[in-house]
Amino acid sequence: MLDFKAAVNKLRSYLKENNLRFTTERLTILEEIFNYPSHFDAEQLFIHIRNKHDNISRATVYRTLDLLSQIGILKKENLGHNYASYELDFNLPHHDHLICLECGKVVEFADPVIEKRQREICEKNGMEMIRHQLQIFGRCREHDKK
Amino acid sequence: MLDFKAAVNKLRSYLKENNLRFTTERLTILEEIFNYPSHFDAEQLFIHIRNKHDNISRATVYRTLDLLSQIGILKKENLGHNYASYELDFNLPHHDHLICLECGKVVEFADPVIEKRQREICEKNGMEMIRHQLQIFGRCREHDKK
DNA sequence: AATCAAGTTGAGAATGAGTCACGTTTCATG
DNA sequence: CATGAAACGTGACTCATTCTCAACTTGATT
Numbered sequence A, B: 001m002l003d004f005k006a007a008v009n010k011l012r013s014y015l016k017e018n019n020l021r022f023t024t025e026r027l028t029i030l031e032e033i034f035n036y037p038s039h040f041d042a043e044q045l046f047i048h049i050r051n052k053h054d055n056i057s058r059a060t061v062y063r064t065l066d067l068l069s070q071i072g073i074l075k076k077e078n079l080g081h082n083y084a085s086y087e088l089d090f091n092l093p094h095h096d097h098l099i100c101l102e103c104g105k106v107v108e109f110a111d112p113v114i115e116k117r118q119r120e121i122c123e124k125n126g127m128e129m130i131r132h133q134l135q136i137f138g139r140c141r142e143h144d145k146k
Numbered sequence C: 001a002a003t004c005a006a007g008t009t010g011a012g013a014a015t016g017a018g019t020c021a022c023g024t025t026t027c028a029t030g
Numbered sequence D: 001c002a003t004g005a006a007a008c009g010t011g012a013c014t015c016a017t018t019c020t021c022a023a024c025t026t027g028a029t030t
Helices: A002-017 A024-034 A042-052 A058-071 A112-124 B002-017 B024-034 B042-052 B058-071 B112-124
Strands: A074-077 A085-088 A096-100 A106-109 A127-140 B074-077 B085-088 B096-100 B106-109 B127-140
Touching (some): A024 A042, A024 A085, A042 A058, A058 A074, A112 A127, A127 B112, B002 B024
Parallel strands (some): A096 A127
Antiparallel strands (some): A074 A085, A096 A106, A127 B127
């Protein structure tokens, strides 16, 4: 997959620039993230990796998720649980989330009108926008039968 | 303050309807919330209350914050920390938050255009909207000097 | 290829927000 | 004002995440 190679390059050059090491653990974790559905959490991913490779510790998974989020390969977000969710954020346009409180389904959407208003609101309040997240919690209509 | 009385009435009637008790702890906590700046967290409030009244336990503060959120007197939200924030949500229109990552300042804003788009997005995805939150993280321009 | 300083790792202890269990206390109704 | 269900306080517990630290890699340099 093309994006994966590009992500590895991005990671490698970030590490080099910052005198950090390109370790097999970091590569393995990045690989597994590309094999894994989006909106995963650290524990899920840790267990998935544990089953395929031994000796990658929970701490390393957490540390690497932080690193990748900082570089901009991942996005860390709060989807209304008491744990963080992550998703790939590599060469992807911004989007937000619609979350069903009944079944946990997550739908992504992007809305240029909302994006534009957000920029204007920041401007008006003398603030430089760094990131934003919009979550709409609701209930799928399909749950209505009952 | 007028709103406080109204909130007490709302609490009292909710409790009555559900065969729950109107306790001095619940009243005290509600009072202290009205004396306290918005966007507080449970621990802050607990310490504040601890300093004025003894014998209100941490568990009761948490339990009461949940109760008040359920009734609609408070709104529980995630402002990008690993703990929940609360604010009064009593007779107030919906608003969202602009958060400075440098100084932690929180600015509230309401935008009818964004609200409208959100309703449309829900509609389009066959979902009934229950609640939503939009957070814009940024950096106050005032931090630019230096 | 061997060396070495510095970054990284694994294991498990520690932290911190929030919840739970349970014995005791308190409210609201008769 | 007795009763019994609801609430309370205490402190133990949970669970996600972070920290500590000795042992191990990495990669730049001989």
